[in-house]
Amino acid sequence: MSARKLKVVLTRRLPDAVETRMRELFDAELNLTDRPMSRDELAAALQRAEVLAPTITDQLDAELIAGAGEQLKMIANFGAGVDHIDIDAAVGRGIIVTNTPGVLTEDTADLGMSLILAVSRRIVEGAAVVEAGRFEGWSPTWMCGRKLWGKRLGIVGMGRIGQALARRAKAFGMQVHYHNRKPVPDMIAEELGATWWDDLDQMLARMDVISLNCPATKETHHLLSAERLARLQPHAIVVNTARGELIDEAALVEALDRRALFGVGLDVFEHEPKVHPGLIGRPNVVLLPHLGSATIEARQDMGDRVIANIMTYQNGHRPPDRVIPAML
Ligand code: 8YV
Numbered sequence: 001m002s003a004r005k006l007k008v009v010l011t012r013r014l015p016d017a018v019e020t021r022m023r024e025l026f027d028a029e030l031n032l033t034d035r036p037m038s039r040d041e042l043a044a045a046l047q048r049a050e051v052l053a054p055t056i057t058d059q060l061d062a063e064l065i066a067g068a069g070e071q072l073k074m075i076a077n078f079g080a081g082v083d084h085i086d087i088d089a090a091v092g093r094g095i096i097v098t099n100t101p102g103v104l105t106e107d108t109a110d111l112g113m114s115l116i117l118a119v120s121r122r123i124v125e126g127a128a129v130v131e132a133g134r135f136e137g138w139s140p141t142w143m144c145g146r147k148l149w150g151k152r153l154g155i156v157g158m159g160r161i162g163q164a165l166a167r168r169a170k171a172f173g174m175q176v177h178y179h180n181r182k183p184v185p186d187m188i189a190e191e192l193g194a195t196w197w198d199d200l201d202q203m204l205a206r207m208d209v210i211s212l213n214c215p216a217t218k219e220t221h222h223l224l225s226a227e228r229l230a231r232l233q234p235h236a237i238v239v240n241t242a243r244g245e246l247i248d249e250a251a252l253v254e255a256l257d258r259r260a261l262f263g264v265g266l267d268v269f270e271h272e273p274k275v276h277p278g279l280i281g282r283p284n285v286v287l288l289p290h291l292g293s294a295t296i297e298a299r300q301d302m303g304d305r306v307i308a309n310i311m312t313y314q315n316g317h318r319p320p321d322r323v324i325p326a327m328l
Contacts, residue, residue, distance in 0.1 A: 025311060046072055239266075257278075
């Protein structure tokens with residue numbers, strides 16, 4: 001006998017094949033508008049969903065979760081990061097939270113490496129010159145960027161994505177350094193030739209490129225503060241493909257004003273989708289609209305993981321990607 005189909009509410013459009021499968025397997029309600037739900041719409045969805053499948057654009061805070069109907073059993077997030085969900089509040093109410101780790105690792109690391117290359121080699125700036133018809137001929141001293149080979153990359157947060165970025169950076173001849181709560185297992189450190197720094201401040205002061213790859217939590221909010229930005233070398237490059245809240249954006253703009261950095265590459269913003277106006281129009285700053293996992297393949301795989309998590313729960317088992325507060 002097959003299990004009863006769960007009422008699953010999707011807050012955004014997902015890839016066609018994912019939505020089709022969702023409709024086959026569950027009593028799925030799609031959001032055909034593809035605009036983020038308002039707070040009121042989310043509150044209403046929490047009154048009818050047995051499973052809510054949200055994305056990063058849904059702020060599921062403690063108040064919203066406390067107001068959810070008794071029928072809500074699961075929040076199956078489409079995405080790896082769960083900082084937009086109050087996990088304690090959900091788990092406290094016995095609601096299972098799952099995410100989609102692993103399947104977006106390589107794509108996000110590709111984007112991180114792309115930003116490092118784009119900033120260090122002034123790729124976007126150079127392309128804009130050609131586009132604008134301002135390329136007047138090659139010169140030995142014009143548009144020089146910074147060499148990556150042999151330079152030090154400091155990765156803050158050596159989880160899956162941090163390690164995948166380290167692999168790419170190593171192939172580009174960079175020396176890999178990292179700060180993480182714990183060192184990675186010896187086998188991985190050896191493979192990556194990676195050096196662990198217990199002290200983040202000391203690491204930051206010695207790196208040529210810094211990449212942020214840790215989750216946004218209370219502890220990591222404004223991890224790159226004005227004080228820490230002041231520690232960076234003036235030729236340093238900062239790249240963030242994790243979460244905007246990790247950087248004090250106003251302090252970053254001040255550091256750029258002081259020419260205290262070579263350049264910056266950001267895929268995420270402190271008040272996303274708003275971008276600090278002081279970041280815009282700078283030749284040494286590359287800004288992307290949160291494209292980390294934006295490949296057709298990764299988005300399909302993320303959807304498949306959401307389905308696998310819900311399906312496992314529907315069949316009475318423990319979903320594979322359950323998030324528990326101790327993990328954060
Ligand atoms: C996703 C992300 O696009 O998975 C994450 O944590 O930041 C992104 O790559 C987004 O979360 C989709 O909800």
